[in-house]
Amino acid sequence: MTQLELKDVTVYYDEVCAVKNVDLTVSQGDFLGIIGPNGGGKSTLLKTIIGIVAPSEGAVIKAPDLRIGYVPQFSSFNKSFPISVYDVVLMGRLSKGIRIGKKYKKEDHDAVKRILKTLSLSGLAERHISELSGGQLQKVLIGRAMVSNPNMLILDEPTSNLDGAARSEIYELLKLLNKAMTVVIVSHDMAAISSYVRQVACLNETLYYHGDTEHVGDGIERAYGCPVDIIAHGKPHRVFIEHEGVRL
Ligand SMILES: Nc1ncnc2c1ncn2[C@@H]1O[C@H](COP(=O)(O)OP(=O)(O)OP(=O)(O)O)[C@@H](O)[C@H]1O
Ligand SMILES: [Mg+2]
Known part of the structure; x- marks a missing residue:
């Protein structure tokens, strides 16, 4: 199709x-x-x-x-932005119509947890993104794209x-x-x-x-x-x- x-x-x-x-x-x-x-x-x-x-x-x-879930070219992501792995993936739910500052729902958090598990990233959930390897960060960005269920x-x-x-x-x-x-x-x-x-x-x-x-x-x-x-x-x-x- x-x-x-x-x-x-x-x-x-x-x-x-x-x-x-x-x-x-x-x-x-x-x-x-x-x-x-x-x-x-x-x-x-x-x-x-x-x-x-x-x-x-x-x-x-x-x-x-x-x-569509989209992972932009690597260089466009600011690694020094003060945010955890969990929150980067959670941001992927914004495309579901939630605005920054608005409260996320339980289903948003459930989706993040599920994706982190799928990508074997659960252990890094609270890690600051500046403390990741390139490969780990890339997986996090894939997670952010996937969390809206593309x-x-x-x-x-x-x-x-x-x-x-x-x-x-x-x-x-x-x-x-x-x-x-x-x-x-x-x-x-x-x-x-x-x-x-x-x-x-x-x-x-x-x-x-x-x-x-x-x-x-x-x-x-x-x-x-x-x-x-x-x-x-x-x-x-x-x-x-x-x-x-x-x-x-
Ligand atoms: N925002 C922009 N404004 C003006 N020109 C642009 C813009 N973005 C890309 N271009 C130009 O459009 C052409 C294609 O760029 P594009 O980034 O799509 O190439 P690419 O195949 O992704 O290259 P790379 O492999 O280096 O990532 C280039 O000539 C580039 O300079
Ligand atoms: Mg390019």
Whole structure:
């Protein structure tokens, strides 16, 4: 069942065209990875999907029951903000129509406790967020996105700044969550992309490829404008033809 459809979406920031003529369909249960070079419009596309950036042209069509949980790009979160793990996750209930300063209900607290348990974060509930590792903080931000009970989780580079073990943990978690909800993830991590996601979209202003991960080769190369290493099925491959004059 289609949850989300982008039809010929173009996004401009004043004169700058960030996303051009993008068509994209996301169905329930998909695990979609969006890849592409820096400045290629990935974050803009996600922001257009969740509605914080308006398309200049085209349409974003959402299923009536679509509920999106969004984890923004890591750098946009202020780690020094004086708040505990519990309260960060609780903030995720604000999107349920509760305003800051308004009292939370028992069901809000129950939801937070349930999510902390799911993410194995209960032991860190009272910890100040500045005292977390990068991987733990990332899980807390996923918790904040999940606590409003989404059926689609959208994450913008959730594993940047994390080491291999922490990355794997996040991807394993997403794999688990994908059993219950659609997952859309932006990542530069080709190895993880090829071993976890099932659909892939290559974006560099325009969309070069959207389909299964098996046939991504040409699209990835055109989006990046150069060969890209990918680890397919756990084995490192250079699957793309080298450009003339490009040193690897
Ligand atoms: N708020 C903004 N105002 C003006 N231009 C912007 C704004 N946000 C992004 N851009 C521009 O839009 C283009 C796409 O940016 P975007 O952040 O979507 O790329 P990205 O693919 O997420 O990059 P990265 O991999 O570095 O996160 C870039 O040229 C960027 O400079
Ligand atoms: Mg980005």
